Structures are given as structure tokens and as C-alpha cells.
Amino acid sequence: MKILHVITSLELGGAEKLLLDLIPAQKKQGIDVELLVLDLNGEVFLDEYKKRGIKIHVPEVNNKKSYKNIFQIAKIIKEGKYDVVHTHLVHSQIWVSLARYIAKEPIYMTTEHSTHNRRRESSIFKILDKFIYSAYEKIITISEATARELINWTGVSLKKIEIVSNGVSLRSFMGKARERKGNKIIMVSRFHKSKDHITVLRALAKLPKEYTVTFVGEGETEESVKREALMLNLGDRVQFLGYSNSVAALLKRHDIAIQSSNFEGFGISALEAMASGTPIIATNVEGLANVVDGAGLLFELGNVQDLVDKIRLLEDPSFYFQKSKDGIKNSLKYSIETTAKKYIEIYKGE
Incomplete structure (x- = not known):
């Protein structure tokens, strides 16, 4: 064939x-x-x-x-x-x-x-x-x-x-359930109207200064997101990495993954995070929620405080380890x- x-x-x-x-x-x-x-x-x-x-x-x-x-x-x-x-x-x-x-x-x-x-x-x-x-x-x-x-x-x-x-190619991302070592957040996503990077920035502004965010990706809304980071005085806490073909390694160097989307058919980036053992927090929208629910955390679309609360839940070491383990287990289905x-x-x- x-x-x-x-x-x-x-x-x-x-x-x-x-x-x-x-x-x-x-x-x-x-x-x-x-x-x-x-x-x-x-x-x-x-x-x-x-x-x-x-x-x-x-x-x-x-x-x-x-x-x-x-x-x-x-x-x-x-x-x-x-x-x-x-x-x-x-x-x-x-x-x-x-x-x-x-x-x-x-x-x-x-x-x-x-x-x-x-x-x-x-x-x-x-x-x-x-x-x-x-x-x-x-x-x-x-x-x-x-x-x-x-x-x-x-x-x-x-x-x-x-x-x-x-x-996804699970062998490329597969990690072990792990303990939290820092406050590094990562979002792997193109900059597009379907994605909601702004809510992530506004949540970061409400979090302790030890928290940082790395955005991996390129796209049409990148400049507007960069402007928002400057307006919120987050320049030293946000990294715009651009496109990377080393996503698996980046996920393992970060503590929390976020997939913030206005709409989503599935959510491959969320799945990759789960496979790597990086706890995932995602927007509660159809498609994405179906992949993450039960294995990660979901927050209401555009709700900054809800996202902050979900991030801080992962400060509990035992809860963090459980979500890492849940994500790996869930990824095996995909x-x-x-x-x-x-x-x-x-x-x-x-």
C-alpha cells in the first residue's frame, strides 16, 4: 500500500x-x-x-x-x-x-x-x-x-x-515520576490566536518572584505577548526561546508545563509534557481537557487567579509527585x- x-x-x-x-x-x-x-x-x-x-x-x-x-x-x-x-x-x-x-x-x-x-x-x-x-x-x-x-x-x-x-513518540519524551526542584514553568506552543499566552503572563505577575516562564515557539502573536510581558514588568522572569527541536530535554529541565489555549483539537504539547513526567496545567477546553483531565490540572479559560491557584497546588511535594506519576501513566495510552x-x-x- x-x-x-x-x-x-x-x-x-x-x-x-x-x-x-x-x-x-x-x-x-x-x-x-x-x-x-x-x-x-x-x-x-x-x-x-x-x-x-x-x-x-x-x-x-x-x-x-x-x-x-x-x-x-x-x-x-x-x-x-x-x-x-x-x-x-x-x-x-x-x-x-x-x-x-x-x-x-x-x-x-x-x-x-x-x-x-x-x-x-x-x-x-x-x-x-x-x-x-x-x-x-x-x-x-x-x-x-x-x-x-x-x-x-x-x-x-x-x-x-x-x-x-x-x-507521540513516547520513547523520545518518557521520563520517571519526579520531585519538584524549582519554580520553572514552560509553555511549548506556537504564538497564534488559538493560544492564550497572555493569561500565563498575568498569572506569573501574581506569583512569587522565584517563578519564571519559558515560552517555546514562534508565530503571529509573539510581538503582542512580548509587549504584555514588558507592560507587566516581567522582562527578567520570561524567556522567549523561539522554535526548538529539543523539547524533550527542555521539559525535563522545567518543573511545570502549561498549555493555555482558547480552543484545541487535542493538545500534543500537553501529552509530551505528561510523558516527560512534567506535571501539566491546561485550559479546560474541549479536546485539550479530554487528554489532561485526571492526569493533570485544568483551569478556567482566561481565569488568571484559577491558574495561579493551580500552579500553587503543585508546591505540595507529595501532590506534585502524584501528578508527575499520573501524567506518565496517562501518556501511555497515546x-x-x-x-x-x-x-x-x-x-x-x-
Whole structure:
């Protein structure tokens, strides 16, 4: 069986990180897998994909917004003679849904990675989305919340939907339950409207001065978050590290991980923190809460004092150790090998 994953870009994001582990895991299970990236501008993962021996195709236009993608995608699909074409993120979903009218042979599938996006703020896009999703034989969603929101938005049939939780390469992150050694907080997340870095900063301003925060990631809202840090006089307590390919090591050097999100389909960064043994505090929003609940702590969206209270709960040594242990145990349910196997079963119609 030969599979082509198609993704919009290799910018910092959950879907991009997922495929970085998913494709090698599928290859280990005997599947011939390649990747088509529509736009390499702003990429941060390209070298990592190459290191893992993943064959990458890029349309000549190298522009996610160009209609020429339709014809160039169709050409790559025809020449590759794939059995399944599997898309991720909106631009790839759009252009592949049109390219399939030219390259008709493969089975077409897509994964929905979030419970919300800006298109769902306008009813005009509902018609477009109904057309896009109708082009796919199967729609894989990463959580029940993601499936429910997609059905509510597009009216797509439940028969077309399969739910497959994201996974991570546990061996890369796995740690032992540990005791707290300091007050270092870390948040690994792109700077995007879906994330809520500001609440983390405002919570830090209420915490004792021994507490620090490290933000790992890049993105469009980074400058506004930096301005907020200056306004709150937190310059010496906040580090903006940018993109890093050493997340596992960074998690183990910090004491608490926070995933503060306005909306989230799943929460790979939260899962990575749990696997590393770093206690996780996350926003109580669907998708993210389903992964963290019971294994970490949840705080109300935008509630600064609630986040402060949850952080200070972890000052208790025995409670901290228990949450570290709970996170590791919970992460074992989300191995990338299990995710890869479930995807392959769907490809084969099992």
C-alpha cells in the first residue's frame, strides 16, 4: 500500500508535529509513505523530516494560496500511483478536493485537527466547507469534540467519520515520576490566536518572584505577548526561546508545563509534557481537557487567579509527585505506534 500525506506547510503546529512522528511509524509497519507540502515558506520542520528519511514533494508554485496547486497536485498524485491520499489542514483540503476530479484513482481521506477555526465565524464559509468535506471518503477527527463540532458545522454524515487520537513518540519524551526542584514553568506552543499566552503572563505577575516562564515557539502573536510581558514588568522572569527541536530535554529541565489555549483539537504539547513526567496545567477546553483531565490540572479559560491557584497546588511535594506519576501513566495510552496502526486499518477498510 502506498500513501501520500498532503499538508499545507511545515510551520510550527500540531498537525506538522504529528506527521513528523506518524509517517516513520507507518513506514515501520510496512506502508510506503510520502509527503506533499504545498508551501515551504516559514518552515521549521524540513530538516527533521529529511533526517527521518521521508520523501517530500513540493509543487513548483510553492504557494499555498495559488489555484495552480490543483493541477500540480493532480500531476504528483497520478505519477506516484498512490492508493490513498490523506490531507491535513485547510489549504491542502481545498486544493486536493479539487485535484481529485483530475486524479480520480486513489481513495481520498482527510484529518480534521481542531474544534474551531476562523472560517466557522462566518456562515458564508459553511457552503465552501460542506463542498470540501464531501470530496473525502473518510474524515478522521482527533477527538470526539472535534468530530462533534465538524458535524454541527457541515452536517457531514457520522458514517464518514472515524476518531483517532493523536500520539507521540513516547520513547523520545518518557521520563520517571519526579520531585519538584524549582519554580520553572514552560509553555511549548506556537504564538497564534488559538493560544492564550497572555493569561500565563498575568498569572506569573501574581506569583512569587522565584517563578519564571519559558515560552517555546514562534508565530503571529509573539510581538503582542512580548509587549504584555514588558507592560507587566516581567522582562527578567520570561524567556522567549523561539522554535526548538529539543523539547524533550527542555521539559525535563522545567518543573511545570502549561498549555493555555482558547480552543484545541487535542493538545500534543500537553501529552509530551505528561510523558516527560512534567506535571501539566491546561485550559479546560474541549479536546485539550479530554487528554489532561485526571492526569493533570485544568483551569478556567482566561481565569488568571484559577491558574495561579493551580500552579500553587503543585508546591505540595507529595501532590506534585502524584501528578508527575499520573501524567506518565496517562501518556501511555497515546503512543504514535497505536495511532499509526489505527490509520492503516482505516486505509485498508478494516
